[in-house]
Amino acid sequence: MTNKIKIGVAGLGTVGAGVLKIINAHGELLQARTGTRLEVTAVSGRDRNKDRGVPIEGLAWYDNAADMAKDPDVDVVLELIGGSDGVAKDLCVSALTLGKHVVTANKALLAIHGTELAELAEKHGVSLAYEAAVAGGIPIVKALREGLAGNAISRVYGILNGTCNYILTEMEETGGEFDNILQDAQKLGYAEADPSFDVDGVDTAHKLAILTSLAFGTPVDFNSVYIEGIRDVTAADIAAAQEFGYRIKLLGVSRRTDKGIEQRVHPCMVRTDTAIANVSGVFNAVVADGDFVDSTVYVGRGAGEGPTASAVVADIVDIAIGRHSATFGIPVEEMSPLPMASIESHVGCYYVCLTVYDRPGVIADVSAVFRDENISIESLLQRGRSESEAVSVILVTHEAQEASVVRALSKIEKFAHSVATPRMIRIVSL
Template identity: 55%
Template sequence: MGIAGLGTVGASVVRLLGDKTDHLSKRSGRDVAVTAVCARDRGRDRGVSLDGLSWHDDPVALAESDGIDLFVELMGGEGDPAAAAVSTALRRGRPVVTANKALLAARGTELARLAEENGTTIGFEAAVAGGIPIVKTMREAMAGNRVERVYGILNGTCNYILTRMEEEGLSFADCLAEAQRLGYAEADPTFDIEGHDSAHKLALLSSLAFGVTTDFDSIHLEGIASITTEDLKAAAELGYRIKLLGVARRTDTGIEQRVTPTMMPRNLALANVDGVLNAVAVDGDEVGEITMVGPGAGGSATASAVVADIVDIARGRCLPVFGIPAAELEPYRRARMRKHAGGYYIRLSVYDRPGAFAAIAQRMAEEQISLESIVQKEAKGAKGAQSARRVVLITHDTMEAQIRKALQAIEDDGQIAERPHVIRIEKP
């Protein structure tokens, strides 16, 4: 096989394949070995021996090489050279194993068709939730189920930040800096904290769960940068914890996909998944809900998932990429907005003046939003200046469009000192 990309994951794959050659050969029924690699820097010390391997500077050339029968893409990115190299390998009838969630979220349906047209397949266990075998579970073990919902904590960086903020009362900025120092977050953390990483993974889970084409652009996306320690404390007082959740569900009008900070009751399994761990839950009509928890990133965990796909392919398994033939994937149909089953948490900074609270309640009533509770905090503001009170509202079940419309009216009325902050509440 040839491996394109020798970063943390690529080097870990080479190490694992070298350390467990006999074990993997017994599992697959044939020899499993790396014969060629591609990387930008030949002289870099990666902590593994690359002696005797054929080097390529161009991943497309590696994908075309007659010296490999399987192409492993670990470069990342939805564009070239990853896209060109993967397409080249598939056109040559070579199976591909990849951890590239961005590429598959953008072009998964197209690449699945290309694979099947050329009698091969794509393994992408490592692209979703690291070491958790969720792709194999959904593609194979749950084949007898109609899946109604799949959801989870899909980004370890965000989960680490929220855990530290809650447990130690640290600010978002301080926790992000610590995550960067420890290597959990990149120097530019935008991809993680704004939810794009989770959304790429959710797009793949949706295709597996519902048999639809991948549609990353239809995912409603919110990150965690607006979450404060005050929100986490308020959630705790109400019996909740805040997690960045990716949720996809089947509805009568189509598929709903969203990545948003979400309040979850403390007694739910996912609410207690902390640190850099990931977790995925799947609701099937026959098995009910199953939940899988494990490391979502890191060299060893991701390499484990890559090698699992390599062994499956070495055994001669050639399954449809998303569980059913690509030609039978239904076009993605975005669900119409509907009533949310869990209500909303709303944080407002309300000017401390007569009539302000009454005006806010009136705007909520105009949109038929029922309030479950109202909690007022201490007034804040410099002496002599107009102070504002922190107010937390918890709504009953309603629609997000109504929430947004009511809050826009409250802003227009001039009753609040800063933009409202809204978090969904997810029920079991």
């Protein structure tokens, strides 16, 4: 008799429909690989009559997704609804409590409640799987939890949001400004009507919090992530980066330092000869540094129906063959609440753009402020030459503490000849 695993799908949007398509298309292949037949028995969505390009006739329908957890004909619950609370959380809590496996693509839920849900899964002896929650089709969760299990991870970082990477790539290739490129991205469907979740860095921060827990064995701590988006990146910044041999990418960076674990999301200047700098368009990339394996790089599509649904199905396959791992690599009771380093303690190089009136003594005044904050200037470039008009002064620092750079820019902004708020982008050594 063939083993069978019965699946309830909550959320029939792009990803949910994609999962149904994969199971319909590759049912025999999946059965051959697992020795188990994967059967969808129940679904939940907003509109029962909507055409999703996949048949749902004959499946149990739930208007309230949370009720699906109680269905005796469901062994595995797929939570593909989204949102950090509400019905998505209720469904997961109910399913885990009832001893049912949960597969989710919900990075917001895990970033806020991941440790709590992992503890619940462990208590009831079931899996909480979430490969699709971070970097879509890239199997980075399995890589960190299993493939790199023999390594102590010192750093994990990456491009975790395709919308931002597309916008920054287009800004570089066309010379356009952020607002114009964002509008184009919205027309093409790469950006939402309300893009703030993506362009303000929140989406990347959710994913980074999850990766930090996996990499360092610490409870998920989204509130300790420093977050800065890409709205303030200008075409002039992009051009200056090129001139200095850099590209600008929105990165999520988590690393172990002598002050604790850094978790930060912000635009970065990265050398053009690095692997991450050459990941363009809507693609994602993650780099993990291990003590024995050195650096490993993972590149692929981070969103979309196919890649994300593929990751969901991979988690179902693990459950079907009985492959079980602690949610974040180690049991919750063995996690260490490591100190989190503040962004002010970060040490690195910085790109700074000042807009000032070109008057005698301006550069001397700027240099004096940096000297007083113990910041050494590596290079300086002035754009334009007119005493009556504002000009750009661009400089790159040697390594300095962020708190010192912030203080210096605050002082410079108060100069009488300063026209605009100074802009700063961190230069990341990869």
